[in-house]
Amino acid sequence: MPNIAGPDGPVELDDKGYLKNVADWSPALAPLLAARDGVRDLTADHWAIINVLRDHHREHGVQPMIRELCRRTGFNLKRIYELFPKGPAQDACRVAGLPRPDSCV
């Protein structure tokens, strides 16, 4: 199982790079997770997405529809994919410390 060096010691990831334990997430960990996905700098726009993902997951227990993500951040699709090139289900959820979405079939 891969680990990364977090601010407070090693953090366990699953084999897809999602946090094994969702409670391990912290704002300081996000840039380290992002770097693994090739996202170098987390800008305010990245954080807007991360915050919406986390808020929605806390409120509803599931990842938001991408429509909801666009609406609440005010970004269009193109911008979302510029910020997280592999898409909201993969990079963004990983960086935001959300569990892996149920298999997308």
Added chain:
Amino acid sequence: MADSGTLDAKIEALTDDDLARGLDLFRSKLGAAGAVWLQTCVHCGLCAESCHYFLTDHEPQSIPAHKLEQVAAAFRGRYTLAGRLAPALTGARPFDRQLVRAWVDAAFGRCSTCGRCSLNCTTGVNVPAVMRAARATLTEMGLIPADLQQVVTTALETGNNMGITREDWLDTVQWIEEETQGAVGDPAARIPVDRQGAQYLFTVNPREPKFFPLGLQASATVFHAAGADWTVASEGWDLTNYGLFSGNNAEGGAIARNLLGSMERLGCRTLVIGECGHGFAAARWESAEWLRQRPGFRIMSFLELMDDWFRQGRLKADPSRITDRVTLHDPCNTVRQGGISEPQRDILRRCVTDFVEMTPNRAENFCCGGGGGQLAMAQYRDKRLQAGGVKAEQIRATGARIVVAPCHNCIDQLMELNREYKLGVVIKTVAEIVADALVLPTATPPAEGNHDVAS
């Protein structure tokens, strides 16, 4: 994983009655042809190197003939005279807990029901059909991995396999309509919902509205460019059908009825299955069988429709826009088991300048490793990624930058393989390539109505 723990506990708790009934169940699901297939394996071993599981793990349990034998041994012991009289000589085995475990491992854990072994079988054993009967039996005994059954259950309960609400679906469709209109610069580029009597009812994989709406936008762009009379449905829009993977024909039929219901409600003439291998196989080939009912309309793949439109001159592409090398993945359920192999190739030749085939390809192509519901079963994840190694090396050998896969399920697996095997490729649907290469009709059409005329 917790799930395999639960499965183990359930197997431990099986009574002798459960086991006897299970085998009877299996017999009832097998059919006459299936009973013959169980007797016809000649153990030639040709299937071994046809299977992506064996090619990557080299374990005897991954040889298709071995998987078949686990199932056949139980059948022989009960239902053949020789097996009853001389079990040791015929390799017959009692259907006990140990054998049940071997069934679960063979049918769910080491088989994506891709059918490549059957194509390479000297005696024509339909291994996926036998594995599906075994899965059906295990499912009815409550021994299906819980996460795979959950996909079926969600589809039965909510009408789609990701539990997307009607509001969220309609909201997303409207939004993608606006995005499409903006992208093509034409307010006539609509995504009609519930248009009565439309020629084409287009169906999608829930993965698109939930996470990957660019695929839906690409499809809408293509429908617009072709000037097609089409619609999506407000309900009964999900083309997936995991009943194909659980083996439960009643549940598969109930899910299939969602699509048939939309067709009847809207009076459309052609059911168009978006880019999804198992969804196409389930709707086009299996659902009539499950429902014991012939559909009164045409069912076609979006690939066939786009190819028809190119041939008729309704779509035009400029291949010079896509000069990166492109290769094509053949989803098992679309190509080997679905019979659709050339339309996607004709389309790509019109849309890109450097198209190279994988080796082997078409009906002989290897499974991506994510078929048969493997992507939904967390406990077999490592095995699935290992088995996908064959596909990863096929892709790497082409030197392609873009991998086109007309199947959302395959795309999920290919995205994981891309990461796992560091392939550095971009993965797209056929419609996404078409949308990128399309020469759109003039942005100011003479009359909006032109786009709604039935062809």
